[in-house]
Amino acid sequence: METTPRIGELACFALYTASRAVIGLYRPVLDRLGLTYPQFLVLMALWEQDGRTVSALGDALQLDSGTLSPLLKRLEAAGFVERRREFGDERRVTVHLTEAGAALEREGCAVTEVVGTAAGMPLEELLALRDKLNEFTESVIRHRAAR
Amino acid sequence: METTPRIGELACFALYTASRAVIGLYRPVLDRLGLTYPQFLVLMALWEQDGRTVSALGDALQLDSGTLSPLLKRLEAAGFVERRREFGDERRVTVHLTEAGAALEREGCAVTEVVGTAAGMPLEELLALRDKLNEFTESVIRHRAAR
DNA sequence: CGCAATTAAGTTGCGCACAATCAAAATGCG
DNA sequence: CGCATTTTGATTGTGCGCAACTTAATTGCG
Numbered sequence: 001m002e003t004t005p006r007i008g009e010l011a012c013f014a015l016y017t018a019s020r021a022v023i024g025l026y027r028p029v030l031d032r033l034g035l036t037y038p039q040f041l042v043l044m045a046l047w048e049q050d051g052r053t054v055s056a057l058g059d060a061l062q063l064d065s066g067t068l069s070p071l072l073k074r075l076e077a078a079g080f081v082e083r084r085r086e087f088g089d090e091r092r093v094t095v096h097l098t099e100a101g102a103a104l105e106r107e108g109c110a111v112t113e114v115v116g117t118a119a120g121m122p123l124e125e126l127l128a129l130r131d132k133l134n135e136f137t138e139s140v141i142r143h144r145a146a147r
Numbered sequence: 148m149e150t151t152p153r154i155g156e157l158a159c160f161a162l163y164t165a166s167r168a169v170i171g172l173y174r175p176v177l178d179r180l181g182l183t184y185p186q187f188l189v190l191m192a193l194w195e196q197d198g199r200t201v202s203a204l205g206d207a208l209q210l211d212s213g214t215l216s217p218l219l220k221r222l223e224a225a226g227f228v229e230r231r232r233e234f235g236d237e238r239r240v241t242v243h244l245t246e247a248g249a250a251l252e253r254e255g256c257a258v259t260e261v262v263g264t265a266a267g268m269p270l271e272e273l274l275a276l277r278d279k280l281n282e283f284t285e286s287v288i289r290h291r292a293a294r
Numbered sequence: 295c296g297c298a299a300t301t302a303a304g305t306t307g308c309g310c311a312c313a314a315t316c317a318a319a320a321t322g323c324g
Numbered sequence: 325c326g327c328a329t330t331t332t333g334a335t336t337g338t339g340c341g342c343a344a345c346t347t348a349a350t351t352g353c354g
Contacts, residue, residue, distance in 0.1 A: 014280035019166040021287040091332040120286025133161035139267025140168040238302040
């Protein structure tokens with residue numbers, strides 16, 4: 001690369017703006033449910049499998065306890081989840097959906113559908129884009145670990 | 148969609164993790180320069196064209212003054228930029244690179260090169276991914292505005 | 295001209311992300 | 325068993341993002 005690249009040429013900037021754009025697309029819908037985007041992701045992870053530990057949620061969402069602990073506290077205060085210290089291992093905390101949290105699944109499911117029409121491309125292309133991104137992330141994380 | 152999609156199936160989640168992964172890839176390099184990722188983007192915008200106004204930077208980076216004002220204050224405190232009230236229009240503030248800020252361009256240019264090898268795909272594919280993402284963002288923002 | 299409407303940037307408040315640190319519980323090795 | 329090490333989650337501190345609001349300057353309409 002001879003000259004400094006322009007911002008618009010950077011893949012990292014394209015990712016950064018694309019990610020914020022979708023989150024902004026979801027925002028008004030999630031607002032009505034009283035959720036932020038990361039909170040919504042946590043609920044999705046629990047709809048898939050309830051009773052996960054904090055670290056299991058962290059693995060699923062690539063977030064650490066510094067982010068999850070206060071987030072879960074807010075989700076609990078909102079009445080969507082409940083945290084329980086495990087009996088066997090007192091260090092572990094499992095997170096469980098309340099009735100209200102479980103009830104959000106139906107509406108929550110619909111949240112993600114808006115991206116299909118907003119993406120401006122056929123579903124097939126969107127799925128291909130998603131797969132390419134996951135492949136990319138996988139590789140980047142491997143390169144990060146290797147140091 | 149009959150059932151709730153799994154997190155790994157969501158394009159939005161793929162974007163979210165991919166974006167954070169690249170930023171994390173850049174972090175150790177940017178740390179050495181004393182920059183955060185958004186600060187680095189602002190400098191890139193200024194290397195491309197110095198003396199932009201705050202709102203022009205906001206247009207380029209899709210950020211508002213609530214984000215940029217404190218960020219620019221920190222960049223100024225670090226000695227990389229200088230802010231000047233415009234003479235013609237006292238509302239406007241132009242942002243100018245200092246010598247130190249301009250001097251970062253050479254090293255800053257190199258920062259973005261690491262993604263090429265970490266991406267785990269040929270440059271051509273990475274550029275195609277970038278273009279697809281920009282197309283996607285464009286469409287999502289249009290759908291956001293239309294309401 | 296006079297004043298309402300608009301525009302530009304800054305401020306406030308909240309919720310992430312993430313590094314660094316901490317406390318408590320569990321594990322494992324001599 | 326005893327104690328160092330590891331694991332798990334929580335806490336602290338900094339810097340975004342973004343909505344809502346404020347302030348000050350400019351514009352434009354009657």
